[in-house]
Amino acid sequence: MKIHSVKFNVLMNMIVTTSSLIFPLITVPYVSRVLSTGGTGHVAFAQSVSSYFSLVALLGVTYYGVRACASVRDDGTELSRTVKELLVILGCSTTVVSIVYVACLFTVPKMNAQFELFLLFGLSIWLASFGVEWFYQALEQYEYITVRSICFKILALVLMFAFVRERGDYVTYGLIVVVAGYGSNVLNLLRLRKFIDLHDGAKLDVKRHFKPMLWFVIASISSGMYIQVDIVMLGFLGTTNMVGLYQLVSKIKSVLVTAVNSVGNVMLPRLSYYQAQNKERRAGELIAKNMNFVMVFGSAIIVLLILLADPIVALLGGSDFADSEVPLRCVGVAVMFSAMNIVLANHMISKGKERSWATVNAIGLVLAVVANCVLIPRFGVVGSAISISLCEALMFAMRSYVCREFLSGIRGLIDPIRIFCSAGFSGIATYIVLALCGCSAWNAFLWLVCGGILFSIIYGTSLLVCREQFVTGVIRPILNKIQDTKEQA
Incomplete structure (x- = not known):
């Protein structure tokens, strides 16, 4: 099978990320105003x-x-065996979980009140389990992932405009969300036979995965629950309208985290491969570049959300979502630290530090639950936003402590001071110019575009003047090519 370069994988993931940015710009304003x-x-x-x-x-x-598939991807027999063993485990676990889920539909009042909607989302449990996305990531099949993702986004877009027409269509919208998010997993499973021999008759040893999976189970469950804990607790402690206000903030945050982490999403399989090949130096350089990327764009997002929350909410949500502006300003910090946490998590996983990764995730989940219990009753939607930003920062501090030796080794390759100073200066300068121009009286789209362009110009110039490593690393090859072209001419 053909394994593309990291640059190609990053390009493919950037296309997926771009589509993830463009499609919400179309769907969120429409759905927010209709539902x-x-x-x-x-x-x-x-x-x-x-x-x-x-x-x-x-x-x-x-x-x-x-990790398990990436480490054996050069051995077809062992790869097939590993995939089949994992599918057997998933079949057993998903059956048990589905039984519990159905029982909750009849016994939990808030779930039973929206029985049809929750039943639809129950399908996503099976679709997620057998989507084998982890297999395609391990083999770095990002070209296929990209094409498939965009096709299903387009399908969801067509279905949404065709069938979501009035406020009572939220169940239909729920079905479209399931199709958009998990429908492509059916294709993943059907395509699996192209890479895996499902009928080779090899003896399976499911038990060999139990011990190494233990910390992955704890880490994955606690991390996933942590990501959604703000909305879930707001649903139980607050009202449906509060959840509606916050889901707009949460969607924007999720899209931005995906954008900032567009490089990190393709790093885990390559890091796992480097570690298996004892290529420590290359792994360190890869992570350092990713961290600089995250800090450059994460810092920009923090500043832009503070400056432009008003026009963003006006365009994406409309007047019904005006109360989402303050919490949106608060989640910028969560965007950057969430992406940084993913970078460090990839390092910990590739180095076999699942226990530490799981421990930090479990502590983060506890902190998130406590923070939401304290802040939601007092501050409502804003409390959820503050709690998620606070907890992401605390989790980054804990992960940095666990990875302190590694971070010390790549300290010369990362450039936080220049990045944060440039972002702060650019934010202040942009705010002053917009205030002097009376931007609050402008059309929301004009305000957003002008503010974004102005900040980007000032920020990019500041990073170049400061000779920040990531930006100069991107610009230098371009300048060299231009120079070579001139010399050849």
């Missing part, structure tokens, strides 16, 4: 609760499967 806070709140709550059950059913295979 308002009530309908979107119902769907967001059902999706978050079902994702908790899905996390348990997956048993950490999302991460463990990538």
